[in-house]
Amino acid sequence: MLTQSKKQEDWQFLNEVSCVPLQQGLRNLQKAFSNFWAGRESYPNFKKKRSGGSAEFTRSAFKWKDGQLWLAKCSQNLPIRWSRTLPKGVSRLLLQ
Numbered sequence: 001m002l003t004q005s006k007k008q009e010d011w012q013f014l015n016e017v018s019c020v021p022l023q024q025g026l027r028n029l030q031k032a033f034s035n036f037w038a039g040r041e042s043y044p045n046f047k048k049k050r051s052g053g054s055a056e057f058t059r060s061a062f063k064w065k066d067g068q069l070w071l072a073k074c075s076q077n078l079p080i081r082w083s084r085t086l087p088k089g090v091s092r093l094l095l096q
Helices: 001-006 009-016 019-037 090-095
Strands: 061-064 068-071
Touching: 001 009, 001 019
Parallel strands: none
Antiparallel strands: 061 068
């Protein structure tokens, strides 16, 4: 359904961003409705745009190159300000 929506003229803006957060949003929506129909939760609430933006990326949407973090479909690297120095060997884990 997401692929079909991205092909429609009114929804072309979806092609400008990575598909990973869009897919994750649909997974979260599916889980919310599954919990609702199973009686574990109340009806899912709509998240308003003004309540702050957030996006979930899976591991495949990141790229660590030359000490810089890149997100899928972003033309610039993600600026990072480390709050503390990383332990030795962590950068090796990021490269995997």
